[in-house]
Amino acid sequence: MTVLLFILGVVFVAVGVAVSIALHEVGHLVPAKLFRVRVTKYMIGFGPTLWSRKKGETEYGFKAIPAGGYVAMIGMYPPNAADGSVRPSSTGMFQTLATEARSLAHEDVGPGDENRLFYRLPVWKKIIIMLGGPFMNLLIGVVLTAVLLMGFGTPQATTTLAEVNACQVAYGESAPADQSACNKTPAAAAGLKPGDVITVFDGRAVTGWADMTAWIRASAGRQVPVTVRRGGQDVTLTITPVLTARPVTDASGAVVLDSKGQPETQEVGFIGVGPTSAMVAQPASAVLPAVGDSLVKISGVVVNLPQRLVGVAKAAFSSAPRDPNGPISMVGVGRVAGEVAAMEQVPLSARIATLVGLLAGVNLALCIFNLIPLLPLDGGHVAGALYEGARRRAAKLLGRRDPGAFDIAKLLPLTYVVASLLLVMGALLMYADIVKPINIFG
Template sequence: MNPVILFILGVAFVAVGVAASIALHEVGHLLPAKLFKVRVTKYMIGFGPTIWSRRKGETEYGFKALPLGGYVAMIGMYPPNKEDGGVRPSSTGMFQTLASEARSAAHEEVGPGDENRVFYKLPVWKKIIVMLGGPAMNLLIGLALTAVLLMGFGISTPTTTLADVSKCQVTEGESVDPDSAACKPTPAAQAGLKPGDTILTFDGKDAGTWAELSTRIRASAGRTVEITVQRDGRTVTSEVTPVLSSRPVIGDDGRQAKGTDGKPLYQEVGFLGIGSQTALVPQPASSVLPMAGENIKQISGVILNLPARVAGVAQAAFSSEPRDPNGPISVVGVGRVAGEVAAMEEVPVQARLATLVGLLAGLNFALAVFNLIPLLPLDGGHIAGALYEGVRRRIAKLFGKPDPGAFDIAKLLPLTYVVAGLLMAMGALLIYADIVKPVNLFG
């Protein structure tokens, strides 16, 4: 198939996946809100002008023109004024006006019989469940996709079948013509090993996994050992003598480790000159939670250092510096990566689909973690407000004081607008960087 068409299909796959993730995130808010009898007036995907909607019962469901998120509108998100029980403040200050307008909007659809169906009257624990529903839904989607990835597709795992056999011994960064006199054959080439051979035994023992085999090869420098391979349906036995060679130290993340000075680390180990083929190996159900936990841990690290990471993106976008492949990217960047993966015709279709599923799983984990940041207008901000309300009420009860009532989160709207502005600016910066200086994940 045409690579351009494959690229478009990859982008479309992620676009549909992102839209579905956003829609289900809002369902995570919608269901508990309706369960707790809060009147939900709107369930919308996107922002801006409505392009399609349909009313079912008391809720309008629809799509907006800008598919950059979604929202669920519940009546009575903010409590009325404490002073007069209304939605208008007695002061005309800027901050009070902002809170007043928000209260007015929150109460404009409150009708007769809705007095006990407003959000602000919910018990604290119910408020937390409603606001936690969105991130929880993304977490469940991420877990489900991780299960599909690990148990359905499997993990790309090195096998003991050879993908390549190096002809010449070379040091890091050097290049030697294999047909020249300067080419010193590798032990594997001298032993007659060929691509497609499957190593059965090494030094009289079963080859085991590629990692086990590599460990034994590295420990056998200078010692002649017997090696048995399967080639074209027959068994071939020969002898090899691994040579002592400087090889990269590989860390737990699969990348070359670096020292405290930032320089790549090497070690002197036994070397044959072989590379393995990889295969997708299905994993047990017990591997899903650890993999999801590791994914969430990495994403949390990026988010905890988000200001510094975004500054790094800005610096790279307006200079010649490369982008950090582990830094934040926008939906545009995710779509570009998905398109590149889909267009890799040299990679099996199953492996490409597995990568796209993993990409969506990671995206949902990122949505869950990001939305739990305790700042408005994110879900975590509303959860923090509910927790504060609960603590305040407990303290009042402990000291025999009157119930202070629902926390007026509308008072934090000025901060909310600042955070929202910063989030929009960050989104614009990431989109710009993903266009002019995209992350290079594939070399």
């Protein structure tokens, strides 16, 4: 059963990623057709065609290598000099490649297509078409995040006790093996038990764990009455929080680290209990902030990608551990999905929620990654369009002749370099995810 669940988890994410890629290309297709650019192909995958069907002027299909997709539009580059536009400025291998690329971009151009060429579009239309793909991934990420937060909810601490620590130990130390001789925690000394629901603390009704924690921290050394619901009855106890060093946490509950990477601590009241957690649905207002936080974290990974890839390479070819917050390939994503699905001790709803969150993260990562201003990524085409608009505006301000559309084919040498680096990066990540996978679950 565990193996079957693992496979189902992998299939769930694989299908989700395939749909995300298909919708990414729809994000390019729809505005291209709205702006009357002739789209000859809409393909999912690369390599030999497995299946296709032509509808109208566009061929729709699937290819053998499921590593992305593309939308083919006529006139992506200005034509060569023989076609009446770009004249080669030099000769050589890269110039030949650019010339061939321009020819391919115009081989499907027919009578009446003169005003349906991509390169002739205004700059703003080019940008909308190229941003359509990343925007679609962003939209998918927002929708899935909404499903996750509003439908499944997020784990929230409740006022029901999950544990009552027996021994009082300093932060960062372990409880002694012989707990009979240790100093009891205030909670154990007061008689609190797992399963107790704290309803009143120091005369104030307890409505949430965060408020009660703040009250405990401010009550060190003072006897405080506490009322708990136990077995359907209210029981009143007296507890005296002790002053001890506890970690400083931020708004999200994460431990704050100092400049040396060590947890910051402060002297506060402590009783020695831990809460149970429950999934609590979040309001719609929580969705966009959550998406924003994810985008910021993903952007940080992308900005530091070269450094992180060095770390991945060291881990893959040595005994060094993988960074659990580092980049992974789709192989790694599939493995994580399989492990989540196979956790039979975890409720089914929690596993599905995790898989939904995983797909949301993949789409947000695809959005950010495709915005990198390098060809062949969408961000590279956007950068080319912005450069075209800037030089046309500069020429107009200076009273010079309109330089025309920017010949992005001139950047093909850089495109091939970036594409090669992306292939190497993908191969490295896949290898690392096989021989040294990230251990997320401990």
